Amino acid sequence: MSDATQPDTAKAGPVLAADGTPLKRSLARSLRVQKMRAMALIAPLLIFVLVSFIIPIGSMLFRSVENGMVEQTLPLTVVELQAWDASTGELPDEPLYAAFVADMVIAIDAKRHTRLGTRMNYEKTGMSSLFRKSGRQIKKLDPATDGPFKDQLIEIDKKWGEHETWSVIKTHSVAITNGYFLNAIDMQRTPDGAQAQPEDKRILITLFKRTLIMSMIITCSCIALAYPAAWLLANLPARSANMLMILVLLPFWTSLLVRTSAWKVMLQQQGVINDVLVWLGMVSDASRLVLINNQTGTIIAMTHILLPFMILPMYSVMRTIQPTYLRAAKSMGATNWTAFWRVYFPLSVPGIGAGSILVFILSIGYYITPEIVGGTKGVFISNRIAYHISSSLNWGLAAALGTILLAVVLILYWAYDKIVGIDNVKLG
Amino acid sequence: MKTKLTALVVTTALVAPAAMAQEMTIVSWGGAYSKSQLRAYHEPYTAKTGVSIINDDSSAEAVAKLRAMDEAGNVTWDVVDVVAADAIRLCDEGLAMEIDADTMLAAAPDGTPASEDFGDLLVSDCFIPQIVYSTAFGYRTDLVGDTAPTEICAVFDTDAYPGKRSLEKRPINNMEWALLCDGVAKSDVYDVLATPEGQDKALAKLDTIKDDVIWWSAGADTPQLLADGEVVMGSTYNGRLFSVIEEQKQPVAMLWDAQVFDLDGWIIPAGLSDERKAQALDYIMFATDTQRLADQAKYISYGPARKSSAPLVGKHADMGIEMAPHMPTDPENAKNTFLYNYEFWADYRDDIDAKFQAWLAK
Numbered sequence: 001m002s003d004a005t006q007p008d009t010a011k012a013g014p015v016l017a018a019d020g021t022p023l024k025r026s027l028a029r030s031l032r033v034q035k036m037r038a039m040a041l042i043a044p045l046l047i048f049v050l051v052s053f054i055i056p057i058g059s060m061l062f063r064s065v066e067n068g069m070v071e072q073t074l075p076l077t078v079v080e081l082q083a084w085d086a087s088t089g090e091l092p093d094e095p096l097y098a099a100f101v102a103d104m105v106i107a108i109d110a111k112r113h114t115r116l117g118t119r120m121n122y123e124k125t126g127m128s129s130l131f132r133k134s135g136r137q138i139k140k141l142d143p144a145t146d147g148p149f150k151d152q153l154i155e156i157d158k159k160w161g162e163h164e165t166w167s168v169i170k171t172h173s174v175a176i177t178n179g180y181f182l183n184a185i186d187m188q189r190t191p192d193g194a195q196a197q198p199e200d201k202r203i204l205i206t207l208f209k210r211t212l213i214m215s216m217i218i219t220c221s222c223i224a225l226a227y228p229a230a231w232l233l234a235n236l237p238a239r240s241a242n243m244l245m246i247l248v249l250l251p252f253w254t255s256l257l258v259r260t261s262a263w264k265v266m267l268q269q270q271g272v273i274n275d276v277l278v279w280l281g282m283v284s285d286a287s288r289l290v291l292i293n294n295q296t297g298t299i300i301a302m303t304h305i306l307l308p309f310m311i312l313p314m315y316s317v318m319r320t321i322q323p324t325y326l327r328a329a330k331s332m333g334a335t336n337w338t339a340f341w342r343v344y345f346p347l348s349v350p351g352i353g354a355g356s357i358l359v360f361i362l363s364i365g366y367y368i369t370p371e372i373v374g375g376t377k378g379v380f381i382s383n384r385i386a387y388h389i390s391s392s393l394n395w396g397l398a399a400a401l402g403t404i405l406l407a408v409v410l411i412l413y414w415a416y417d418k419i420v421g422i423d424n425v426k427l428g
Numbered sequence: 429m430k431t432k433l434t435a436l437v438v439t440t441a442l443v444a445p446a447a448m449a450q451e452m453t454i455v456s457w458g459g460a461y462s463k464s465q466l467r468a469y470h471e472p473y474t475a476k477t478g479v480s481i482i483n484d485d486s487s488a489e490a491v492a493k494l495r496a497m498d499e500a501g502n503v504t505w506d507v508v509d510v511v512a513a514d515a516i517r518l519c520d521e522g523l524a525m526e527i528d529a530d531t532m533l534a535a536a537p538d539g540t541p542a543s544e545d546f547g548d549l550l551v552s553d554c555f556i557p558q559i560v561y562s563t564a565f566g567y568r569t570d571l572v573g574d575t576a577p578t579e580i581c582a583v584f585d586t587d588a589y590p591g592k593r594s595l596e597k598r599p600i601n602n603m604e605w606a607l608l609c610d611g612v613a614k615s616d617v618y619d620v621l622a623t624p625e626g627q628d629k630a631l632a633k634l635d636t637i638k639d640d641v642i643w644w645s646a647g648a649d650t651p652q653l654l655a656d657g658e659v660v661m662g663s664t665y666n667g668r669l670f671s672v673i674e675e676q677k678q679p680v681a682m683l684w685d686a687q688v689f690d691l692d693g694w695i696i697p698a699g700l701s702d703e704r705k706a707q708a709l710d711y712i713m714f715a716t717d718t719q720r721l722a723d724q725a726k727y728i729s730y731g732p733a734r735k736s737s738a739p740l741v742g743k744h745a746d747m748g749i750e751m752a753p754h755m756p757t758d759p760e761n762a763k764n765t766f767l768y769n770y771e772f773w774a775d776y777r778d779d780i781d782a783k784f785q786a787w788l789a790k
Contacts, residue, residue, distance in 0.1 A: 393495065
């Protein structure tokens with residue numbers, strides 16, 4: 001029967017589904033419904049990630065170039081400033097001063113002028129008090145009747161009669177600025193283009209380099225310590241391996257602050273390690289070792305804190321390596337070392353890769369541990385980002401530093417993918 | 429039974445919204461300081477009005493958090509305890525409400541208006557001063573030899589007082605002390621510090637002890653370092669040193685010379701609803717009157733910000749020792765003092781901090 005009907009349908013054109021629509025369309029529709037259903041199922045998560053992660057991070061990153069404040073607070077002045085040629089060395093003329101007073105009277109009313117003062121103070125010292133103090137006087141002026149203003153303003157504060165004041169405002173009046181990024185790499189935006197910061201204010205490049213180098217050292221020391229531990233865990237009988245695994249996980253579950261503070265007690269000059277060494281007579285009381293408040297302290301404490309992130313992926317990869325491979329190698333005459341180096345080690349590389357990426361990326365953004373045990377030479381770029389977020393309130397610079405850090409991580413990830421291959425990374 | 433339960437549920441449902449309004453969030457520093465406020469202000473206020481107070485120990489990040497809350501359009505704090513420099517910044521940013529001292533704060537018992545009673549300490553239009561504290565040095569009595577340090581330059585004298593010192597990891601105060609000990613007259617310190625040469629001079633002086641300094645960033649660091657004998661002397665807030673000396677009985681003593689006075693007090697965030705604003709002002713009126721400010725000094729060794737409170741300062745509530753000699757404002761302790769120069773540091777903070785951090789990293 002089926003044999004008889006088949007040629008019929010083939011002749012009649014497209015294959016039809018049970019309800020008479022062409023099968024192709026019907027299939028497409030049902031696939032679309034499935035896709036919609038899948039989308040609907042992940043929609044809550046997608047929206048959550050979008051709202052709570054992507055959008056906030058995006059808007060934070062946007063602050064690294066956003067500089068609308070000057071234009072919003074002083075709209076008329078910005079227009080006049082564009083007409084003013086700073087390179088002549090002449091002060092601006094009366095129209096600009098009049099526009100400035102008109103802008104300021106509105107800004108003072110809305111209490112926005114001191115905000116602008118804080119913003120400009122990042123670029124030129126003294127702007128903060130200039131805006132705050134002048135605001136009290138300018139408040140009393142009426143832009144319509146009290147002109148001309150040039151001499152009055154210079155009377156209020158002689159800085160309004162200085163060429164530099166106006167050229168700094170002009171330089172930083174663009175709505176989208178590269179100024180924060182220049183600051184983030186120890187340069188500054190000037191009327192004559194980008195220039196290097198004075199030498200005694202350069203610090204951020206140093207911190208970037210230090211963050212990368214120390215993160216690599218921490219990753220390497222984690223590999224060195226974790227490899228034997230993971231090997232032991234993978235090769236012990238299950239019962240004792242589980243016991244040891246708890247020892248690995250226990251510090252992992254302890255609060256970060258507690259572990260860091262514990263290292264303080266261990267490492268300081270009157271601390272446990274030094275006391276034991278002095279008691280053993282290995283160092284004299286006068287020359288106790290300086291193990292904390294420097295790079296050594298940061299490396300020791302962070303290696304300890306990040307060690308589980310290295311051991312766990314290594315362990316899960318090593319557990320899958322068949323012991324028979326090693327026995328096969330040895331039965332063919334390989335020494336212990338050759339069997340390990342030529343057979344076991346290459347098989348364990350995916351674990352090292354996964355652990356290294358985890359540890360390196362985590363340590364690059366570490367903040368609290370370097371702050372507590374790092375002293376002056378062991379702090380990271382993240383400590384500076386935290387300072388600009390919570391103390392100096394220079395969120396634009398903090399955002400620029402964060403963006404650069406994010407870019408560095410992505411570049412390293414890309415390079416890792418090119419060299420080792422990201423498929424070659426296994427978490428188990 | 430069932431009717432009883434229903435009745436209970438109904439009453440709770442009816443009472444709950446009213447009870448919600450009788451709550452306010454007060455932000456402070458945590459630790460012993462918040463405890464002193466709890467006993468001197470919060471508990472009596474709750475007893476008087478029935479308003480329950482939620483504590484949030486976020487003062488260290490108050491400025492950044494208030495800015496973020498303001499941008500998000502949802503300010504959840506009612507009253508915030510900040511240092512004067514932060515109050516000035518919050519006022520500048522338009523994040524704090526302006527306060528009219530004479531109408532919004534209680535007059536002194538003898539009728540002196542609040543603006544006179546607080547006097548010069550009203551350093552910002554938005555700031556309600558609460559205490560005067562100081563950043564001063566403490567030293568280990570057993571590690572300084574026979575001659576205990578009596579003046580600030582002992583900090584820079586590593587020959588007479590070998591060993592580590594702890595200083596705060598920021599330029600403020602350290603730069604002033606360095607210039608003072610480099611021979612700059614006290615009256616000229618800020619004029620000198622305003623010039624690049626003066627800044628270099630201060631850093632050069634700090635350079636002479638750089639290898640002997642442990643830099644702290646949390647107020648609890650120096651007390652711990654002193655207690656462990658890690659440092660021979662160190663700067664911190666005087667209340668922290670009081671607790672090391674009197675409560676923990678460590679062999680530590682005060683070096684009051686060239687202590688830097690600073691103020692701590694309240695601000696009310698801008699943009700609160702009228703109801704919450706009225707509530708916050710009611711609390712402020714109560715908590716900053718003459719008696720309440722004097723009461724706080726029973727629990728912590730910080731001086732009350734009102735002139736009229738000073739004669740009322742008595743004994744420590746638990747230890748029973750006389751508090752006046754432990755106050756930074758006591759005449760015996762205040763022979764040589766600095767007042768934190770708010771205007772100067774508001775301008776120079778970013779510039780000098782960049783130089784200071786670059787110097788530290790060198």
